[in-house]
Amino acid sequence: MLLLAIESSCDETAVAILSGEPGEPAQILASEIASQIELHRVYGGVVPELASRNHSLHLRPLVEQALKNANVSLKEIDCFAATSGPGLASSLLIGATAAKALALASSKPFIAVNHLEGHLLSPYVAAGNVPPHVALIVSGGHTLLLDVEKPGSYRRLGSTRDDAAGEAFDKVGKMLGLPYPGGPEIEKTAKSGNPEAFSFPRSMLKDRSFDFSFSGLKTAVLYTLTDRNPDYGTPRSSDLPDLCASFQQAVIDVLIAKTLRAAKHAGRDTIALSGGVSLNQALRDSFAQACKKEGLTLLTADSGLCTDNAAMIAFAALLHHFEGRQSPLDADIDPNLALAP
Ligand code: KG4
Ligand code: ZN
Numbered sequence: 001m002l003l004l005a006i007e008s009s010c011d012e013t014a015v016a017i018l019s020g021e022p023g024e025p026a027q028i029l030a031s032e033i034a035s036q037i038e039l040h041r042v043y044g045g046v047v048p049e050l051a052s053r054n055h056s057l058h059l060r061p062l063v064e065q066a067l068k069n070a071n072v073s074l075k076e077i078d079c080f081a082a083t084s085g086p087g088l089a090s091s092l093l094i095g096a097t098a099a100k101a102l103a104l105a106s107s108k109p110f111i112a113v114n115h116l117e118g119h120l121l122s123p124y125v126a127a128g129n130v131p132p133h134v135a136l137i138v139s140g141g142h143t144l145l146l147d148v149e150k151p152g153s154y155r156r157l158g159s160t161r162d163d164a165a166g167e168a169f170d171k172v173g174k175m176l177g178l179p180y181p182g183g184p185e186i187e188k189t190a191k192s193g194n195p196e197a198f199s200f201p202r203s204m205l206k207d208r209s210f211d212f213s214f215s216g217l218k219t220a221v222l223y224t225l226t227d228r229n230p231d232y233g234t235p236r237s238s239d240l241p242d243l244c245a246s247f248q249q250a251v252i253d254v255l256i257a258k259t260l261r262a263a264k265h266a267g268r269d270t271i272a273l274s275g276g277v278s279l280n281q282a283l284r285d286s287f288a289q290a291c292k293k294e295g296l297t298l299l300t301a302d303s304g305l306c307t308d309n310a311a312m313i314a315f316a317a318l319l320h321h322f323e324g325r326q327s328p329l330d331a332d333i334d335p336n337l338a339l340a341p
Pocket of ligand 2: 115119140308
């Protein structure tokens, strides 16, 4: 079974080809990504019009490259898939339309995939099967806690009420004058900082819900900056490592406390961590330590599967295909597509 998937929900154009059989580890034959990070960096964030124009430019060469790297021809592909939401409408349209056109021209099925389901299942690509677990998705656009019974059966436990975790990293990075995206820059700078130097709020930690809030933390960093330096915009460089480490620790503490509590609440002994922020090594190490203490199993995605990629979309589509699901060719994209009620 060979499946080709396209991901174009935001600023990465990606194409992957997976081979797989039910219950077996999926094999990634090709996973190509044309990153637009450099293009958007000068604007300090993603510019939707630029993103969609670049998806159009990169998609065809990327499909050709993926076929070449996988050493398969278009005719051999059994199924085509694409992200249908959530994301930027003009970006989603490019990938979804291309995948539908390929399916139509090849008389093969098309499967529309929820981007968040791709992230959610990404820690299981190598295993092939997905046990019941609690999933934490931490990306630039989402912070979502879910109880996963099996693929396709998801119950939302909590989500962010304002900024996503990655968004908070990016916005604080911008405040501190670090390049976009802020997440990896903050992690790098935090390495030489003291996480206890500044006492930033752990919002909603005591709240009984499994929801998150990061905008208060972001504001607390801003107030600290303006207090210490009225000429805001140029944080004192000597403060940078401590500010980054203290901010990062506040995010980590809340994510871990809520996720562990959610696992206990749902009666699950496995936690799966996914999304771009899960690349953060301090987060991974702290999660691993906390899970070990509580006797929980922790699964994380391979580093190439954490930020946006098409292999995770292909894996989700593969599982849908094994269940006999496919999408009509007139299935529309949905920028606000939800994963679970
Ligand atoms: O999953 P992703 O590629 O995009 C969305 O679907 O949103 O995640 C991108 C996010 C960005 O906010 C980026 O700053 C964050 O992941 N990120 C990190 C790290 N690497 C990427 N955040 C913290 N530490 C990192 N090492
Ligand atoms: Zn994503």
